[in-house]
Amino acid sequence: MGKLEGKVAVITGGSSGLALASARRFVEEGAYVFITGRKQETLDEAVELIGRNVTGIRGDAANLDDLDRLFDTVKRVKGRIDILYASAGMGEAVPLGEITEQHFDATFGLNARGTLFTVQKALPLLNDGGSIFMTGSVASVKGFPGFSVYAASKATLLAFARGWLNELKGRKIRVNVLSPGPIATPMQDQVLTEEAKRMFESLIPRGTMGRPEEIAAAAVFLASDDSSFVNGMELAVDGGLSAI
Numbered sequence: 001m002g003k004l005e006g007k008v009a010v011i012t013g014g015s016s017g018l019a020l021a022s023a024r025r026f027v028e029e030g031a032y033v034f035i036t037g038r039k040q041e042t043l044d045e046a047v048e049l050i051g052r053n054v055t056g057i058r059g060d061a062a063n064l065d066d067l068d069r070l071f072d073t074v075k076r077v078k079g080r081i082d083i084l085y086a087s088a089g090m091g092e093a094v095p096l097g098e099i100t101e102q103h104f105d106a107t108f109g110l111n112a113r114g115t116l117f118t119v120q121k122a123l124p125l126l127n128d129g130g131s132i133f134m135t136g137s138v139a140s141v142k143g144f145p146g147f148s149v150y151a152a153s154k155a156t157l158l159a160f161a162r163g164w165l166n167e168l169k170g171r172k173i174r175v176n177v178l179s180p181g182p183i184a185t186p187m188q189d190q191v192l193t194e195e196a197k198r199m200f201e202s203l204i205p206r207g208t209m210g211r212p213e214e215i216a217a218a219a220v221f222l223a224s225d226d227s228s229f230v231n232g233m234e235l236a237v238d239g240g241l242s243a244i
């Protein structure tokens with residue numbers, strides 16, 4: 001019997017990268033998953049890859065109308081949510097001095113505002129005893145040059161988690177943050193040069209990037225009853241990068 005047998009999970013940004021790896025593991029563990037992303041083609045490929053017990057819903061997690069459509073569909077198809085994994089996020093390297101309003105608004109608009117409304121709009125469907133977790137980043141506790149806006153947007157998530165778990169304690173809903181270190185995903189290829197990748201690898205004790213499957217293992221832990229006494233925490237899955 002899987003660790004997520006019979007559970008219903010919603011994973012934003014689940015059509016690629018570390019959240020897609022998590023969606024695959026969730027299904028292997030017995031869950032039904034709804035995944036989202038903006039590009040229909042990527043979403044279709046992900047649904048095909050996962051193969052069963054999955055619905056792909058196109059939408060932008062920064063857009064409140066799209067979030068309404070997402071949860072309307074979840075309500076119609078399954079009527080409830082046990083696990084909410086708010087993972088859609090973005091980051092670009094922009095150093096202080098070159099930060100634009102557009103960069104700030106887009107980054108906070110998805111990573112902070114979009115995550116907040118994802119959680120808020122999911123609440124009516126969330127079962128008592130459910131698990132919410134959000135994708136943070138090791139960047140939020142390190143001073144990586146160029147990533148201050150991204151880091152700040154991800155740092156908001158732990159503050160959200162602390163307040164929300166207290167507000168939701170009557171419903172026994174747990175709220176955590178899963179903070180990956182550098183993980184080899186399509187996003188990384190877009191955001192980092194080869195030189196930057198080598199630099200990040202040199203900061204990781206084992207000398208290699210994380211794999212999406214290593215994040216998926218931690219996501220199963222936070223989604224399942226194995227983490228029943230873990231609440232309001234930031235779980236760093238970064239190979240030790242943030243510890244040294």
Ligand SMILES: NC(=O)c1ccc[n+]([C@@H]2O[C@H](COP(=O)([O-])OP(=O)(O)OC[C@H]3O[C@@H](n4cnc5c(N)ncnc54)[C@H](OP(=O)(O)O)[C@@H]3O)[C@@H](O)[C@H]2O)c1
Pocket residue numbers: 012013014015016017018019036037038039040042043059060061062087088089090091110135136137138179180181182183184185186187188
């Ligand atoms: N990779 C790393 O090293 C790393 C480290 C720390 C934290 N993170 C965080 O981990 C999360 C996933 O990153 P990843 O590396 O796995 O990226 P990825 O491979 O590029 O996947 C990102 C996923 O999110 C979707 N997405 C992007 N913007 C979206 C939006 N506005 N609304 C809905 N879906 C959206 C993408 O699909 P569409 O493009 O089709 O929308 C895709 O499915 C992000 O929150 C990122 O900040 C990544």
